[in-house]
Amino acid sequence: MLGLTDGPIDVATVRNAVDDPGFGAILVFEGVARNNFDGRRVTHLSYEAYEELAVPVLQAIAKECFENFGAKCAIVHRTGPVPIEDPTVVIAVGTPHRPACYDASRYALEALKARLPVWKKEVYDDGHDWKRNQVPDE
Amino acid sequence: MLGLTDGPIDVATVRNAVDDPGFGAILVFEGVARNNFDGRRVTHLSYEAYEELAVPVLQAIAKECFENFGAKCAIVHRTGPVPIEDPTVVIAVGTPHRPACYDASRYALEALKARLPVWKKEVYDDGHDWKRNQVPDE
Amino acid sequence: MLTISVRLFAQLREAKGEETVTINVSAGSTLREVYEQLFEGPLRALPIAFARNDTYAKPTDVVEDGDNVAFLPPVGGG
C-alpha cells in the first residue's frame, strides 16, 4: 500500500498492510496536523501533490527500505485540506527485529520529506505559507 | 494509559491516549509474537508479570520520556498466552516534532526491555524457553 | 516556436492562478530557460526541480513540441 488519498487516512489499514507472521516489530509513524507554528495559531493544513511522480517515489522508498533493512513498508500521504490532529502521512514498517524497524521507519520518513513531490500549505487566521522541509544535508 | 492486560491489546486505544493538538508526530511501536526463533517454529508466546511492580516501572518510564524528550507516552503490555502475529506490547508516543518522537519511543522500548518485571515464555512444538532480554550495557 | 504545457504546484500555481498553463517557447529551449521565461524575482530564485512527461528531468534538458513539463518547488511532505 503506497499512495495518496484525499480523505482521512485509515491508520489500521496501513498498519495491516505490513502484517507478516515472521515480523516481531511493527512501527507506525503518523505525521499529524499541529495547531501551532512558531507561536502562530494554525487553523489547518492543505497538501497538494504531483501524483504521477509521487507514487513512483513512494515505491522507490519502499524498495530501498526492503533492500537496506529487510523491511516491509506501507505509506499513505493525504492531500487536500487536513484538520488539526488528523494524520497527514502514515508510514507503517514491519521487520523481524526492532532495531531495523526504527531505522527503516526513520529512513522512509526522511526520504519522503526530502523527495516526495508534495507541498504543504500552513493556514493561519490571517494568511498562509508554503512550508519547505528542512533536509539534513542542506 | 500505562498497564498490563490479559487479553488482546487495542492498539487504537493506546494510540489515542497520546493525542494532543500540539503534537506533530505520533509513533506506535508494536512488539509482535513472531513465528520462529533461530530456525525453530514458535507456536505461541506466554507472558507473566509482577503487576504490583510493573505498573510503577511503566509510570517511571513514561515520566522519563516526558522529562527527557517532552513526550507523552502510553504503554500496554499483554500477559498470558499470545498467539502469533498478535501484539505483545504497544508503546505510543506523541511529541511536537519527529526526532524526539523516535528518540522517546526507542528509549521507552529499551527501558521496558531492561526493567519491566515481565517474563516471556517462547513455546515450541517440543518444549519451551524463558527468554531473557539482551540489555545493551551487559 | 514550440507549444508546451506547464504544470504548476504550490506557490508557482498561486502566482499564475492556474494549475496548467500552455506557452510558446523557442526551439532548443531548456527546462531552466522555460522556467525563467515564466517566473522572475523571488520565485526565480527557488531551487526548482523539473519533470518532463511525468519523469524527473535535468534543468538542461531541451523541450520538444507538445511536451508536458512540470516545475516542482521545494517539497513539504510529511
Place this chain on the structure above:
Amino acid sequence: MLTISVRLFAQLREAKGEETVTINVSAGSTLREVYEQLFEGPLRALPIAFARNDTYAKPTDVVEDGDNVAFLPPVGGG
C-alpha cells in the same frame, strides 16, 4: 525462626511448581540468603533481582517476620 511468603516467577515458579511458597528462615537472613536456601544449581547462578513487600530491595536487605518477598529472574518483556 521467621515465616515469610515468597513469590516466584517464570523458571523459578516452574521449578517449585507454585506461584507462592511459605518458608521458615533464620532471623537475620538476607534476601540473597533466602534465595540460596530455596534454589541451587543453575537457578542459583541466575542474576536475580529482589523485592520485599512489593518494593525493589537489595540482596543484602534483611527479612522480617511476615514479609512478602519476591525473586525476579532476568526479565523478558517487549
